[in-house]
Amino acid sequence: MIPERVNIAAEVLDRQVAEGLGGRTAFVWDGGGTTYAALLDRVRAVAGALAAAGVRRGMKVLMRMPNCIEFAVSFLGLARIGAIPVLVNSLLGREEVDYVLDHSGAEAAVTLAEIAGPVLAHQDRVRTFLWRGEHPGATRLDGAGGADAPAPTDTASDEPAFMVYTSGTTGRPKGIVHAHRWVVALGEANRYRVPPEPGDVALATGEWSFISALGHNVVFPLRNGATGAILEGPARPERVLAAVERLGVTLLYSVATVYRRILAIEGIEDRYDLSSLRGCSATGEALEAATWEEFKRRVGCDIWEHYGVSEMQMVLGQGPRHPVRPGSIGKPIPGTAVAVTDESYGELPPGEIGRFLIAAESPGFFLGYHRDPAMTARVVHDGWYHTGDLAWRDGDGYYWIAGREDDCFKSRGIFISPYEIENALRGHPAVAEACVVPLPDAEIGNRIRAVVVARAGRAGPDLGEELREDLRGRIARYKVPHVIELAESLPKSAVGKVLRREVAGG
Secondary structure, three states, X not given: OXXXXXXXXXXXXXXXXXXXXXXXXXXXXXXXXXXXXXXXXXXXXXXXXXXXXXXXXXXXXXXXXXXOHHHHHHHHHHHHXXXXXXXXXXXXXXXXXXXXXXXXXXXXXXXXXXXXXXXXXXXXXXXXXXXXXXXXXXXXXXXXXXXXXXXXXXXXXXXXXXXXXXXXXXOOOOEEEEEOOHHHHHHHHHHHHOXXXXXXXXEEOOOOOOHHHHHHHHHHHHHOOOEEEEOOOOOOHHHHHHHHHHHOOOEEEEEHHHHHHHHOOOOHHHOOOOOOOOEEEEEOOOOOHHHHHHHHHHOOOOEEEEEOOOOOOOOEEOOOOOOOXXXXXXEEOOOOOEEEEXXXXXXXXXXOOEEEEEEOOOOOOOOEEOOOHHHHHHHEEOOEEEXXXXXXXXXXXXXXXXXXXXXXXXXXXXEEOHHHHHHHHHOOOOEEEEEEEEEEEOOOEEEEEEEEEEOOOOOOOOHHHHHHHHHHOOOOHHHOOOEEEEOOOOOEOOOOOEOHHHHHXX
16 A cells, blocks of 8 residues: 655655664675664755755756765655655766756756766756765765754655656657655565565666666665665676675676676686575566576576566566566566557457556556656556557466567568577577667568677687577577677667667668
8 A cells, every 4th residue: 555645765764763773784885884874864964954055845956976875865865855856877968967957947966076067067057966076156965964954754655756867769868757656666566576585785786867776776675674785886797796795795686788798708607706696686678588597507596587667667577486487577566467468458368479568557657757748648548558568478477578569570471579589599608699680671571680799709700600500490490580790799778778779770
């Protein structure tokens, strides 16, 4: 049940301290850590400083910060006073920051001094708060204190709580507005999918400006009374595994690309003590059964794939409650209904590919796209959120993504799912990554083109034909790529998704 009144900061921090968890470790990072009680003190001090400087309930405040303890303090401090953090990737350039500031209507911004340039350019109209440095006209938050620390604002559960901006790979970024109720709806979903255990330490490799990393690394561990591990800097395989070893990570959350990059390094699992891991999670794009199987064999723990959208965060997934079916995105989280349908909303039987829809009444869903009701109406109508994905389910209720509607294509009149072919390619020991796209052909509609990244030392002039011959024995012949090209890397978005449109146009 979703309460009528809830505040994200109070739900994940004040309540924990009130229940006697103040001495437990809330966050740990290289060279430091903080308890729940100390974190609450710091959040209260920053909330007081922000309020004293004029930040008020309902005000939108841009946050341009990489993963760091100051991010968590800022996010919770803003939520505490009912302001609305507007989360953007810390790598955005000047024009992108300009757009988000204008589009969101942010009146203030919080950032680190070293990356403050694009924000400081708007000091005439945007109040700027800085960490780790100072600048004339900006308010420094390091050592904040002295102002009266406000009690958590009594926010309604459906009141706007924060905004995330998409990466904008298909156009201008969209502002996705979430309510305070999200913390309960998705917090309960998180507890169900991966039940917390004593001593859990969670680490997400993605930047917290993305909702999946925000939930799994900051909000959900705090709500569960667990510890969040902070990895500052790039998520290179060696840095990720070294952090697992140093910080005692038990739950690792990442994207399929990171797991593939880890496996592409021969023997990397022997260089680090990964015995603390009890499970990993993958989202963002299809993991592929071949990646799961190799990771399980080499590292020794499961990767639980889950499916989410920025408009909700997590919809269904695998976890320790059910046996893993490699390649599947799992089963729906209780309280969330999904369906695979035809164009008339008729539910399709097991094994048939159709539109993947999510029931729109879930309290975990977004409130809408900021300043874009037309876009909201295009994806939420007839009682469903239209994901744009194609999927199918098996007889036991596990769901499988076939691809984006605009990624799948026909060749010789037959429907082609890139994910299936990519999984087969990844099963070859020479392949690190693969992407399958259509190659327009006047005779057969589309030829099947695969772009492959080979593992170190495995590239060669005969690899393409070797892969084609291998595939002929493992998948239907009409699915074997007509063209296989080698590349040093695949273009990816900020969250690690392969940019298929760039591959197709390359």
